[in-house]
Amino acid sequence: MAVVTIVGAGVIGLSWARLFDEAGWEVRVTDPRPDLRELVRRELPGRPVTATADLAAAASGADFVQEAGPERIEVKEEMFAALAAHTRDDVVLASSSSSLLPSVIARGNPAAGRIVIGHPFNPPELMPLVEVVPGPRTAAGTVERALEVYRGLGKLPIRLDKEIPGFVGNRLQKVFNDQAVYLVQQGVIGVRELDDLVRASLGLRWAVTGPFESGSLGGGPAGMRHLVEHVGSQMTFETGTPDPARLGEVLDAVEEAYGTGEAAYERLADRRDERTRSVLGPLGWQGPAPRDGKTRG
Numbered sequence: 661m662a663v664v665t666i667v668g669a670g671v672i673g674l675s676w677a678r679l680f681d682e683a684g685w686e687v688r689v690t691d692p693r694p695d696l697r698e699l700v701r702r703e704l705p706g707r708p709v710t711a712t713a714d715l716a717a718a719a720s721g722a723d724f725v726q727e728a729g730p731e732r733i734e735v736k737e738e739m740f741a742a743l744a745a746h747t748r749d750d751v752v753l754a755s756s757s758s759s760l761l762p763s764v765i766a767r768g769n770p771a772a773g774r775i776v777i778g779h780p781f782n783p784p785e786l787m788p789l790v791e792v793v794p795g796p797r798t799a800a801g802t803v804e805r806a807l808e809v810y811r812g813l814g815k816l817p818i819r820l821d822k823e824i825p826g827f828v829g830n831r832l833q834k835v836f837n838d839q840a841v842y843l844v845q846q847g848v849i850g851v852r853e854l855d856d857l858v859r860a861s862l863g864l865r866w867a868v869t870g871p872f873e874s875g876s877l878g879g880g881p882a883g884m885r886h887l888v889e890h891v892g893s894q895m896t897f898e899t900g901t902p903d904p905a906r907l908g909e910v911l912d913a914v915e916e917a918y919g920t921g922e923a924a925y926e927r928l929a930d931r932r933d934e935r936t937r938s939v940l941g942p943l944g945w946q947g948p949a950p951r952d953g954k955t956r957g
């Protein structure tokens with residue numbers, strides 16, 4: 661049985677652990693948190709997952725490593741230095757990082773050729789995408805192996821042609837979210853109303869077509885060229901940028917709309933997962949088969 665070492669038992673690491681276990685891998689989880697064993701027992705009930713705070717021991721003999729530790733470059737550099745030292749030289753070291761460049765994570769690392777980004781979308785168990793981002797020193801074989809592993813988990817891995825901070829998904833998300841904050845700050849719309857507006861329009865549209873395919877359709881038989889020249893030609897307004905000094909007002913409004921704390925999180929995450937699961941199959945994605953009925957950490 662192939663062995664995967666998951667580094668970090670947070671929201672993302674535990675979800676990776678379930679995915680790899682479902683796909684028939686032997687799973688080891690490593691994290692320095694003192695309650696690791698209890699956490700793994702609680703969140704991955706009945707699954708034969710090994711848990712240890714000893715990263716070197718967890719990595720030794722692994723066939724694939726999926727890192728999901730803190731999003732801080734100094735911690736990533738330290739973790740990848742240890743991973744390079746304690747894995748075979750044919751083992752892919754994939755980072756779940758949401759935005760850090762693989763070339764920076766691999767800086768000074770003797771295993772730079774084995775380091776690649778394998779960035780999932782939250783929750784990894786449900787979202788089909790994994791962005792695979794090579795750095796300039798990442799070996800072609802590393803990318804191929806990462807793509808193969810993620811396909812084996814039922815994911816849709818998409819390889820970027822070159823690295824860029826935030827990759828593609830989070831760059832798009834950043835522009836979109838900045839505009840959402842700006843619109844609320846400008847008093848144009850409330851937090852809940854903006855979410856409803858997106859769910860009822862762009863969210864649904866982008867679940868079935870991407871922005872370019874949708875643009876092509878928006879122009880009718882003449883395609884996106886017509887849309888750009890016709891409707892697009894009038895969209896000459898400035899989009900503006902949010903005021904960072906007034907971000908607190910928006911965060912207050914978000915908390916008022918959705919609450920915070922364990923109970924609110926559980927309720928919202930359950931609703932999100934249920935809705936996501938209900939559309940995965942009809943949209944042609946492979947849905948998960950959670951044995952323990954959970955999809956989250």
Ligand SMILES: NC(=O)c1ccc[n+]([C@@H]2O[C@H](COP(=O)([O-])OP(=O)(O)OC[C@H]3O[C@@H](n4cnc5c(N)ncnc54)[C@H](O)[C@@H]3O)[C@@H](O)[C@H]2O)c1
Nearest residue numbers: 668669670671672691693728729730731756757758780782
């Ligand atoms: N949360 C998201 O929406 C999301 C989505 C995609 C990717 N990511 C990326 O996944 C990674 C993990 O994010 P998260 O949200 O699960 O974070 P998290 O804070 O929930 O979990 C991080 C875990 O790493 C552990 N850790 C700390 N030092 C460690 C070490 N030296 N070795 C091993 N583990 C260590 C912590 O104890 C913690 O359990 C980050 O790189 C993040 O950018 C997050």
